[in-house]
Amino acid sequence: MPKQKTSSTPKNAKLDNLSPNLSDASDKAMTTDQGVKINDDHNSLRSGDRGATLMEDFIFREKMTHFDHERIPERIVHARGSGAHGVFKLHTSLAPYTKAGFLTDTNRETPVFVRFSTVVGSRGSTDLARDVRGFAVKFYTPEGNFDLVGNNIPVFFIQDAMKFPDLIHAAKPEPDNEMPQAATAHDTLWDFISLMPESTHMIMWAMSDRAIPRSLRMMEGFGIHTFRLIDEKGKSTFVKFHWKPSLGVHSVAWDEAQKISGKDPDFHRKDLWEAIEQGNFPQWELGVQLVPEKDEHKFDFDLLDATKIIPEELVPVMPVGTLTLNKNPDNFFAETEQVAFHPGHIVPGIDFTNDPLLQGRLFSYTDTQLSRLGGPNFHEIPINRPVVPVYNNQRDAHMRMQIDRGKASYSPNSIGGGCPYLAKMAEGGFTSYQEKIDGRKIRGRSPSFLDHFSQAILFYNSQSEPERQHIKDAFSFELSKCTMPSIRERMLRNLSNVDLELAAYVASKLGLPQPTKAMPVENGAIPADGNLKDYQPVKKKPMIEKSAALSMANTVKNSIISRKIAVLATDGVAGKEIKKLKKLLKDQGASMKVIGPRLGQLKSLDGQPIEVDMTFFNTSSVLHDAVYVPGDSDHATALLQEPEAIHFVNEQYRHCKAIGGSADAQSFFTETYVTDGPGVSLDGKPQEFINNVAQHRFWEREMERKVPA
Ligand code: HDE
Numbered sequence: 001m002p003k004q005k006t007s008s009t010p011k012n013a014k015l016d017n018l019s020p021n022l023s024d025a026s027d028k029a030m031t032t033d034q035g036v037k038i039n040d041d042h043n044s045l046r047s048g049d050r051g052a053t054l055m056e057d058f059i060f061r062e063k064m065t066h067f068d069h070e071r072i073p074e075r076i077v078h079a080r081g082s083g084a085h086g087v088f089k090l091h092t093s094l095a096p097y098t099k100a101g102f103l104t105d106t107n108r109e110t111p112v113f114v115r116f117s118t119v120v121g122s123r124g125s126t127d128l129a130r131d132v133r134g135f136a137v138k139f140y141t142p143e144g145n146f147d148l149v150g151n152n153i154p155v156f157f158i159q160d161a162m163k164f165p166d167l168i169h170a171a172k173p174e175p176d177n178e179m180p181q182a183a184t185a186h187d188t189l190w191d192f193i194s195l196m197p198e199s200t201h202m203i204m205w206a207m208s209d210r211a212i213p214r215s216l217r218m219m220e221g222f223g224i225h226t227f228r229l230i231d232e233k234g235k236s237t238f239v240k241f242h243w244k245p246s247l248g249v250h251s252v253a254w255d256e257a258q259k260i261s262g263k264d265p266d267f268h269r270k271d272l273w274e275a276i277e278q279g280n281f282p283q284w285e286l287g288v289q290l291v292p293e294k295d296e297h298k299f300d301f302d303l304l305d306a307t308k309i310i311p312e313e314l315v316p317v318m319p320v321g322t323l324t325l326n327k328n329p330d331n332f333f334a335e336t337e338q339v340a341f342h343p344g345h346i347v348p349g350i351d352f353t354n355d356p357l358l359q360g361r362l363f364s365y366t367d368t369q370l371s372r373l374g375g376p377n378f379h380e381i382p383i384n385r386p387v388v389p390v391y392n393n394q395r396d397a398h399m400r401m402q403i404d405r406g407k408a409s410y411s412p413n414s415i416g417g418g419c420p421y422l423a424k425m426a427e428g429g430f431t432s433y434q435e436k437i438d439g440r441k442i443r444g445r446s447p448s449f450l451d452h453f454s455q456a457i458l459f460y461n462s463q464s465e466p467e468r469q470h471i472k473d474a475f476s477f478e479l480s481k482c483t484m485p486s487i488r489e490r491m492l493r494n495l496s497n498v499d500l501e502l503a504a505y506v507a508s509k510l511g512l513p514q515p516t517k518a519m520p521v522e523n524g525a526i527p528a529d530g531n532l533k534d535y536q537p538v539k540k541k542p543m544i545e546k547s548a549a550l551s552m553a554n555t556v557k558n559s560i561i562s563r564k565i566a567v568l569a570t571d572g573v574a575g576k577e578i579k580k581l582k583k584l585l586k587d588q589g590a591s592m593k594v595i596g597p598r599l600g601q602l603k604s605l606d607g608q609p610i611e612v613d614m615t616f617f618n619t620s621s622v623l624h625d626a627v628y629v630p631g632d633s634d635h636a637t638a639l640l641q642e643p644e645a646i647h648f649v650n651e652q653y654r655h656c657k658a659i660g661g662s663a664d665a666q667s668f669f670t671e672t673y674v675t676d677g678p679g680v681s682l683d684g685k686p687q688e689f690i691n692n693v694a695q696h697r698f699w700e701r702e703m704e705r706k707v708p709a
């Protein structure tokens with residue numbers, strides 16, 4: 001048997017804290033877990049050719065035992081994820097506000113590991129579910145690990161962590177039949193949402209296209225909660241963290257998302273992996289919104305309320321550094337699955353606020369790792385290990401890796417010379433911000449948390465016309481899947497407080513009477529003997545009417561980097577045209593795939609063979625960003641023999657993508673729904689086509705013409 005070369009570790013950006021644990025079996029003999037070389041791994045030990053297997057077969061038993069225990073519990077939420085390594089480079093020092101080295105030292109490159117995730121689905125569920133995306137970043141700093149455990153939506157459904165188990169129980173598949181998987185369009189979720197008016201702002205985002213991203217590389221990220229930055233002197237400044245993607249924020253169409261879920265459930269995961277393999281390293285700018293301590297109460301919302309944003313018009317986002325993802329994990333399980341994030345992993349220079357959602361999270365994340373990763377030593381798993389050594393008196397427990405020397409495992413001690421000693425502040429010892437707190441012990445909510453609609457209204461008012469239509473359609477879709485009329489009606493009452501036209505549209509799709517005025521809502525958060533008045537939602541006049549940053553229509557649209565362009569072809573295609581287009585696209589960072597009736601080569605008009613990358617039967621229009629149909633006219637007519645090619649182009653039209661064609665491919669287009677209009681260039685001008693690709697989508701097309709693809 002020849003020795004097989006296995007894939008070896010890529011040479012770039014190997015993280016120092018992982019390297020002692022990297023394993024590469026190239027040119028190595030197989031061994032047992034005890035290091036004994038194995039001679040036969042295909043046959044178990046048995047008594048004679050046809051006899052029973054022997055208990056003494058330690059090689060079989062070890063292999064099978066390990067296999068039997070391969071799975072660990074998946075995350076309760078955010079089970080489906082994709083990770084990547086990268087680096088964070090600061091360009092603007094925040095030294096006036098914080099002493100955290102990675103936010104003050106512009107010469108530093110901080111290694112990071114990022115995990116993106118969906119929230120509701122199981123580990124094997126589809127990437128394109130309508131859902132919030134997790135955006136969790138672990139910074140391995142010399143002062144210890146800092147985790148920014150955020151989402152791609154800047155607010156959250158609930159204000160108090162106490163309601164999180166309820167929210168998740170409602171969102172997950174229903175308990176009697178475990179359906180539907182990775183979907184919110186069902187009774188229990190909307191039952192809960194309709195009884196929790198505080199969720200209205202977030203549900204507007206979740207029903208918007210933000211919940212169906214084109215790519216994990218094209219999403220914003222948000223720390224959501226207000227945190228604190230702490231400077232050398234102990235002064236605190238409130239901060240919200242933002243990630244802004246260099247490729248802009250883009251989404252797919254809902255019909256497309258549902259089809260991708262069937263055609264390629266790994267669509268996002270694959271997209272991230274391939275971009276990194278191809279050297280199209282995804283990038284984000286880290287931005288901060290800073291609010292001086294004295295301005296804490298200057299807004300018409302509470303900074304501690306996680307259902308609110310600080311509009312960028314009130315406090316601009318200051319870009320401070322760049323995150324670049326440049327290396328795929330070597331092993332999904334060891335890294336992406338075992339990584340343990342925690343909003344409580346902070347470093348000197350950063351501190352918490354009293355946001356009741358954040359406060360609850362500070363308990364939950366360590367607790368969940370105990371059952372998910374099997375004990376309190378999960379920080380020793382290579383992906384979780386800080387890049388600095390760890391010294392303390394924590395000892396023992398499952399799977400302890402560190403071998404602590406000496407007799408002293410307590411403090412104070414004299415036997416160990418008092419070590420590990422306590423670090424003074426001047427040498428980086430963490431001290432908590434000394435916030436003054438003076439209050440009664442209560443279960444309750446501050447009246448400053450009771451405005452549940454103003455920012456939902458602000459969000460809706462800030463959307464472009466097509467974005468609003470998508471929100472209307474999403475509510476109509478989701479609520480139509482609820483079987484209980486009372487849930488739909490209650491939800492309409494909440495929507496009537498956001499926008500009457502929105503509520504009326506959804507009502508019309510649900511066959512319900514259209515609300516003509518804002519209707520009273522039910523608030524399930526009212527305690528049994530609580531003061532009802534205190535818990536009624538209040539509506540304030542928002543400080544601004546619209547915020548440009550909330551609409552994806554205003555995002556970056558200047559690049560075709562990493563876009564996937566389909567070229568439909570069959571025998572007789574104009575080969576030179578394809579090659580020219582391929583070069584043009586490649587020069588501008590996009591990739592082109594020839595899609596034909598079979599794998600192998602096509603005979604081109606000019607005699608040059610054209611390699612087919614994908615076929616009409618193994619790919620789909622929804623997996624490509626744009627389509628081009630080359631000439632000449634005979635080829636275009638021949639292509640009409642492929643019904644999948646016609647469907648391909650119609651579907652691209654329906655999903656509002658750029659469509660290009662050779663001037664002599666007209667005969668093909670006459671048999672499709674594609675004639676002219678925004679994003680359609682059929683006169684063989686490749687640069688015009690490329691400019692259209694950079695625009696991402698032409699949503700206005702949906703308003704004009706419906707295509708039954
Ligand atoms: Fe999480 N969340 N969460 N969450 N969360 C978890 O921790 C929790 C919340 C977020 O890629 C769990 O390791 C509570 C907000 C991300 O590994 C768990 C509350 C935000 C990830 C948990 C929240 C998040 C998690 C499950 C309400 C955005 C995935 C497995 C107070 C700011 C991290 C785990 C990864 C994961 C609890 C709300 C983001 C159970 C109690 C708000 C990105 O500990």
